[in-house]
Amino acid sequence: MFSIYILTYNDEIDIAACIESAMLSDDIIVVDSLSSDRTVEIAKSYPVRVIPHAFESHGRQRTWMLQEVPTKHEWVYILESDERMTPELFTECLSAMKSSEYVGYYVAERVIFLGSWIRRSTQYPRYQMRLFHKEKVWFSDYGHTEREECLGPTSFLKETYPHYTCSKGLSRWLEKHNRYSTDEANETVKQLESGTINWRNLFLGKSEVERRRALKDLSLRLPFRPLIRFIYMYIILGGWMDGRSGIAWCTLQAFYEYLIVLKTWEIRNLPVPQLTPSNVPPVEMNETPVSSQVVTSEEQ
Template sequence: MTYNEELDIAACIESAMLSDDIIVVDSFSSDRTAEIASLYPVRFVQHAFESHGRQRTWMLESIPPKYEWVYILEADERMTPELFAECVAATKDPNFNSYYVAEKVMFMNRWIRYSTQYPRYQLRLFRHGKVWFDDYGHTEREVCEGVTGFLKENYPHYTCSKGLSRWIEKHNRYSTDEARETLHQLENGKVNWLNLFFGKSEVEKRRALKDLSLRLPGRPLLRFLYMYFFLGGCLDGRAGLAWCTLQTFYEYLILLKAWEMKHLPTPELETKVLVGEGQLK
């Protein structure tokens, strides 16, 4: 999926050209994304973006792939020959319908090995028609039919490839969605203590830990201490300190926006109230 990815799209497509069926689902980019993508043998489709979960579900339901198995690759991620070979081998196992792959976060020209909870898995490879997506915060969570496995190879994720300003702008948007999801989880969710301590996979444990973290006081500070000291972010050098600081800022922004949503009426809400009272025409 793409939106204004002119800085990343060429390298992303080139890394994926181990496959002969590459599909770019664009959200009507205003930069050179479409122009650059047209230089490669890809299928380029445009669809208005509503949310990450809905966009992924739309593309899986609306665009028939050439093969039974698909791999989702974000524009700031890269496929590697080693990962591609493992993917091909994995699709031959009839016992699995989907696979998680670990991301290798690249920041300030360095692999952030420790403070990113590596190996941190994302669902990337799956049999078409056996996986769909629901919205969760700024991103999505998958719903899988059948047995899910884990691949050994990882994929590079250049999370700040478009510069720090773009990262801050993006995470400002993300924090709004995460704040809404935080309030929703606090009101309707619960902590899965069984998965927290005895989860069968890193994914189950990580999601249970996130549900717990939403209920802890001083979340931004706790996140920094957890990432920098407990996970060993201090071993990631200068880049690790910067990464942990940015993540702490992001967590604090989510917390502030959640408080604002709960305690301060939004302009839209104020307008609706005034209209309802007949004070506005």
């Protein structure tokens, strides 16, 4: 058996179905990023543990969860609230974890958008690290998401999991990806200034994960990236065969790419505000200078 972590934040629409799909396991832990809706209330109505923890970043949230939240089993599976476990995937996980050859397994997602499986323009099969030995995998930040670090060889499962990427509505999707685009723009600036393209992985990568990451590093350096992304997804990958849902998906992804491009330009070109004698507030003799105070903030 393996334990299942479920990551949540304001997911009252998805959390019940997600938990119910995970009830095949005897150890389910909901790690909530201080939701302000009914997510926690709904989760507590099920026989699961609910652990609150303020969100810092995707990589840090996962690493904190693995290090600080105990589980009944050494092997764990990570579910996002808009993803589902399936009986077929659960059975394959049970079989895979019996092997001592690998420390973790990648699982491909099936993106469900506007009621349809977007199979072609989502680069299916697109793999994510989901099942792994808890002591041998951790995560670091990369753009708006995370990348795994593994102490040992990994492999791939055949079964997939559904990902209801727009289950909370288009407005929520736009709000979330507006935030994501800022993180991606910051990562893009770092890559453009000090990163490189792994040409070997791009053409001869041993796995889809290696090839996809090299392709992303290349794409950051291409002109007309939003247009190229739309052509690549809609025409080359065959998004046009995904029907109405396909063209909507490709258009949204191109728009998301354009937000990243604009914010990258903004980061690299807008002047950084400088404190000058004319805009530095006066400090009274009996006051503590602002520079000596520690101010922290956290935002989901």
